[in-house]
Amino acid sequence: MGHSITVTVNGEKKTAEVEPRLLLVHFLREKLRLTGTHIGCDTTHCGACTVLVEGTPVKSCTMLAVQADGQQVTTVEALAAGGTLHPIQAAFKQEHGLQCGFCTPGMMLTSIALLQEKPDPTEDDIRWALSGNICRCTGYMNIVKAVKSAAVQMKTAAATPEAATAAARS
Amino acid sequence: MAVETPLKGNIGDSIRRKEDDRFIRGRGNYLDDIVLPGMLHMAIHRSPFAHARIKSINTEAASAVPGVIAVVTGALLAQHKLAWMPTLSGDTQAVLVTDKVRFQGQEVACVIATDPYVARDAAALIEVDYEVLPAVVSPQNALKPGAPLIRDEKEGQTNNHIYHWEAGDKAKTDEAFSKADRVVKLDTFYPRCHPSPLETCGIVADINSATGHATLYMTSQAPHAHRTLFAIVAGLPEQNIRIISPDIGGGFGNKVPIYPGYVVATAASLLIGKPVKWVEDRSENLISTGFARDFHMSGEMALSNEGRMLGLRVKLLSDNGAFYADAQPTKFKAGLFHIVTGSYDVAAAHVEADGAYTNKAPGGVAYRCSFRVTEASYLIERLVENAAIEMKMDPADIRLKNFIQPDQFPYKSATGFEYDSGNYPKAMQVALDKLGYQELRKEQAEKRKKGELMGIGVASFTEVVGAGPGKQYDIAGLRMFDSAELRVHPTGKAILKLGVKSQGQGHETTFAQIVTEELGIPAADVEVQEGDTDNTPYGLGTYASRSTPVGGAATAMVSRKLREKAKKIAAHLLEASEADIEFDHGKFFVRGSPSKSKTIQDVAFAAYTNLPDGMEAGLEGVTYYDPPNMTYPFGTYLVVVDIDRGTGQVKVRRMVAVDDCGVRINPMVVEGQIHGGLTEGFGIAFMQLITFDEEGNCLGSNFTDYLLPTAWETPRFEMGETVTPSPHHPIGAKGVGESATVGSPAAFVNAVIDAVGHLGITNIDMPVTSDKVWEALNKVGAAE
Numbered sequence: 001m002g003h004s005i006t007v008t009v010n011g012e013k014k015t016a017e018v019e020p021r022l023l024l025v026h027f028l029r030e031k032l033r034l035t036g037t038h039i040g041c042d043t044t045h046c047g048a049c050t051v052l053v054e055g056t057p058v059k060s061c062t063m064l065a066v067q068a069d070g071q072q073v074t075t076v077e078a079l080a081a082g083g084t085l086h087p088i089q090a091a092f093k094q095e096h097g098l099q100c101g102f103c104t105p106g107m108m109l110t111s112i113a114l115l116q117e118k119p120d121p122t123e124d125d126i127r128w129a130l131s132g133n134i135c136r137c138t139g140y141m142n143i144v145k146a147v148k149s150a151a152v153q154m155k156t157a158a159a160t161p162e163a164a165t166a167a168a169r170s
Numbered sequence: 171m172a173v174e175t176p177l178k179g180n181i182g183d184s185i186r187r188k189e190d191d192r193f194i195r196g197r198g199n200y201l202d203d204i205v206l207p208g209m210l211h212m213a214i215h216r217s218p219f220a221h222a223r224i225k226s227i228n229t230e231a232a233s234a235v236p237g238v239i240a241v242v243t244g245a246l247l248a249q250h251k252l253a254w255m256p257t258l259s260g261d262t263q264a265v266l267v268t269d270k271v272r273f274q275g276q277e278v279a280c281v282i283a284t285d286p287y288v289a290r291d292a293a294a295l296i297e298v299d300y301e302v303l304p305a306v307v308s309p310q311n312a313l314k315p316g317a318p319l320i321r322d323e324k325e326g327q328t329n330n331h332i333y334h335w336e337a338g339d340k341a342k343t344d345e346a347f348s349k350a351d352r353v354v355k356l357d358t359f360y361p362r363c364h365p366s367p368l369e370t371c372g373i374v375a376d377i378n379s380a381t382g383h384a385t386l387y388m389t390s391q392a393p394h395a396h397r398t399l400f401a402i403v404a405g406l407p408e409q410n411i412r413i414i415s416p417d418i419g420g421g422f423g424n425k426v427p428i429y430p431g432y433v434v435a436t437a438a439s440l441l442i443g444k445p446v447k448w449v450e451d452r453s454e455n456l457i458s459t460g461f462a463r464d465f466h467m468s469g470e471m472a473l474s475n476e477g478r479m480l481g482l483r484v485k486l487l488s489d490n491g492a493f494y495a496d497a498q499p500t501k502f503k504a505g506l507f508h509i510v511t512g513s514y515d516v517a518a519a520h521v522e523a524d525g526a527y528t529n530k531a532p533g534g535v536a537y538r539c540s541f542r543v544t545e546a547s548y549l550i551e552r553l554v555e556n557a558a559i560e561m562k563m564d565p566a567d568i569r570l571k572n573f574i575q576p577d578q579f580p581y582k583s584a585t586g587f588e589y590d591s592g593n594y595p596k597a598m599q600v601a602l603d604k605l606g607y608q609e610l611r612k613e614q615a616e617k618r619k620k621g622e623l624m625g626i627g628v629a630s631f632t633e634v635v636g637a638g639p640g641k642q643y644d645i646a647g648l649r650m651f652d653s654a655e656l657r658v659h660p661t662g663k664a665i666l667k668l669g670v671k672s673q674g675q676g677h678e679t680t681f682a683q684i685v686t687e688e689l690g691i692p693a694a695d696v697e698v699q700e701g702d703t704d705n706t707p708y709g710l711g712t713y714a715s716r717s718t719p720v721g722g723a724a725t726a727m728v729s730r731k732l733r734e735k736a737k738k739i740a741a742h743l744l745e746a747s748e749a750d751i752e753f754d755h756g757k758f759f760v761r762g763s764p765s766k767s768k769t770i771q772d773v774a775f776a777a778y779t780n781l782p783d784g785m786e787a788g789l790e791g792v793t794y795y796d797p798p799n800m801t802y803p804f805g806t807y808l809v810v811v812d813i814d815r816g817t818g819q820v821k822v823r824r825m826v827a828v829d830d831c832g833v834r835i836n837p838m839v840v841e842g843q844i845h846g847g848l849t850e851g852f853g854i855a856f857m858q859l860i861t862f863d864e865e866g867n868c869l870g871s872n873f874t875d876y877l878l879p880t881a882w883e884t885p886r887f888e889m890g891e892t893v894t895p896s897p898h899h900p901i902g903a904k905g906v907g908e909s910a911t912v913g914s915p916a917a918f919v920n921a922v923i924d925a926v927g928h929l930g931i932t933n934i935d936m937p938v939t940s941d942k943v944w945e946a947l948n949k950v951g952a953a954e
Binding site: 019021022029033034035036037038039040041042043045046048075076077079080085089092093094096098099100101102103104105108126127128130131132133134135136137138139140141142143144 | 186187190192195200202366367368369370417418422451452453673674676842843845846849850872873874878880881882884886
């Protein structure tokens with residue numbers, strides 16, 4: 001009853017035999033041991049399990065692993081590739097956009113998708129984009145600040161060629 | 171891009187948090203991230219009924235599922251005397267049901283399997299034959315004669331009454347009321363809600379059958395206290411129990427109690443000889459673990475014609491669910507509710523509380539609150555609002571008229587608290603100025619003429635946090651002190667080990683800063699460790715805003731203890747008399763010649779290499795701190811709302827929050843705590859509700875029904891501060907993690923009542939949803 005799937009996770013091809021009912025979040029956490037993706041509610045409300053599938057934020061608790069077959073998945077573990085923090089990571093720390101850290105990976109991935117679509121978002125754009133990601137600690141004030149600050153950093157970075165390469169990696 | 175922190179980390183420095191480096195990389199280590207070799211998985215079969223006798227349980231089909239190792243029932247636990255466990259309030263709670271279920275979602279049986287999916291499949295195959303009994307879902311009905319007896323297994327329990335408790339002086343209060351010009355009354359219900367940290371509760375229990383050592387990884391806000399309770403409940407030798415509380419994804423009181431799942435997983439690991447993991451899902455979290463509030467409150471305030479408060483009388487009825495499992499100090503049956511006189515100089519007060527069993531989940535945890543302070547703060551601030559409306563006074567003026575004045579501290583309250591310090595008029599003035607209060611009152615008057623509804627809510631809260639003193643305050647007999655152990659290594663780097671446990675509050679940064687301030691070691695060089703009972707000194711844990719008041723004080727005191735020894739070593743190094751040595755921010759020098767000095771790093775090295783004759787080597791120490799009093803953070807919150815008469819929708823236009831939590835260790839972290847607390851207060855005021863139908867079905871069992879604020883609804887907050895240090899705390903800090911959740915619900919609701927009070931609407935119970943507002947408006951003919 002196993003299905004063979006191949007998913008490109010953080011740039012690496014991963015092939016595995018999985019049960020058809022296996023959730024993508026469990027595939028990432030249990031099979032690949034990428035535990036930066038968290039589970040908070042099981043019902044697609046909290047967004048702690050958000051990953052990027054082909055660049056789009058997806059709640060991995062509501063997607064089957066088999067549905068990700070042949071696709072590109074990005075998790076939080078890929079953001080600081082090469083040891084350099086992604087601007088969104090640096091901004092979350094700098095602006096105190098996290099406390100317990102449980103929602104943070106999902107928040108950052110959703111923010112990255114927003115900034116790719118809208119490099120210069122308004123506060124309402126940010127709050128609307130993040131409304132599917134719940135944080136119980138921060139009250140969102142500093143998360144919004146972090147996304148704004150990352151937007152500025154990423155725009156500046158995009159203006160220089162070597163930084164553009166780094167930004168493209170995300 | 172690197173994040174640099176140029177500051178050393180003294181008190182008052184908003185250095186960036188040390189713990190963030192792992193969290194932003196997805197490298198935290200939360201409970202569910204833990205995987206041990208051979209680990210098994212547990213799933214719980216729960217009751218669909220709120221009240222039902224179990225006639226039989228058939229586990230055959232479940233046991234036959236490939237991969238199932240064991241099915242655990244109450245009968246099996248009873249053989250090991252583990253079917254029942256004590257609660258934090260001196261009651262008992264079923265671990266797994268042996269007789270009848272007493273709330274929907276109660277734990278009936280557990281499956282242990284090699285795979286979590288298999289465990290869940292098998293749990294669903296357990297067949298239970300129930301005889302359904304009538305459910306009791308309100309404390310009022312529970313106390314009626316003839317109500318079904320919920321705790322029929324308790325010897326001597328003939329009804330559903332749990333406790334009666336009083337505080338204050340009844341005779342004096344009655345006298346104050348007899349002399350009053352006016353009495354303002356308010357009956358209000360603070361509904362059941364749930365802390366809902368984003369990470370649910372869980373355990374990995376690993377008992378080594380060869381050595382008998384139990385390593386329990388648990389989402390625990392109080393690992394040391396839990397170790398002791400495990401030793402008592404399970405009969406395990408305490409030295410063989412090691413509780414490790416890893417990174418916690420939010421607690422807010424939810425992770426203070428011991429839950430049946432922890433006990434069963436531990437028993438299963440003991441019986442099977444393999445590690446067992448149990449992590450609850452969100453519905454399990456909402457329907458079975460520590461709820462909060464569920465308090466019915468009747469308040470009466472006696473006033474003079476001039477608006478002076480003369481007395482306060484409160485009757486409470488708490489709905490405790492099926493087991494009395496409030497997490498609170500033993501001697502205080504309604505927690506610290508008797509702080510209900512709040513920020514006001516009220517000469518007489520009396521509180522009477524009763525508790526009742528119902529067929530609902532047990533709990534009564536202090537959800538981001540110091541033991542029922544939230545309910546107390548809500549009641550007094552709502553009463554003052556209504557008094558202002560009835561007496562046609564401005565809600566800010568009536569407060570200013572009645573505040574405890576700065577020169578009255580230390581202030582002895584009518585119910586026996588000794589407030590340490592405060593300046594309430596100042597905090598209020600800062601808030602009023604920041605909001606532009608008078609201008610907004612003018613706008614409100616203009617709008618009212620046009621029939622538009624706008625309200626300005628005021629709440630001036632005072633909390634009581636940071637329990638002990640141990641003599642008065644204990645949890646299950648354990649005195650509420652806390653501890654810090656500091657080890658300074660030869661190279662001048664240090665490890666600080668604490669009895670408290672962060673769940674996101676930033677202890678790894680802020681407690682290092684206390685060491686920086688006291689010893690001069692940069693915060694970056696101080697590693698803070700918590701949560702491992704084998705490697706940290708005993709403490710009561712983190713809840714009730716006690717980490718900074720108690721654990722923070724212990725940190726300051728142990729640093730000072732080491733500083734004394736360091737001074738002796740410095741005298742030796744500087745060839746001077748100890749009496750002539752002075753210390754300033756990490757440097758020891760001979761009085762009058764600061765150029766000739768030794769750094770704390772020099773001294774630390776000497777502590778291992780070059781000691782005065784006869785001195786013990788090392789620079790290490792431990793302190794157990796029992797606070798002489800609690801601390802009393804306070805503040806004023808102001809909220810502006812606009813209400814749509816056509817839909818009842820309340821829009822929060824502005825919110826100003828002025829907090830005084832004494833000295834702020836890391837202002838950035840303090841503000842973050844307040845932002846989060848305000849958001850939870852907003853959620854409680856307008857959204858979060860756990861309620862039940864007549865059969866006891868929980869109607870808030872997932873995030874579709876139990877609404878939490880997202881970035882979209884949450885208001886933008888405007889922050890302000892005053893600083894009134896605590897006179898008895900070594901660094902003057904008071905604790906801040908809960909102030910905003912305690913103080914803000916009343917500010918939000920008062921804003922709504924301020925908008926509609928002139929129409930004769932004087933109360934709408936939380937959560938203040940659009941439909942309730944519209945119905946209230948419709949009733950008085952003011953809806954559109």
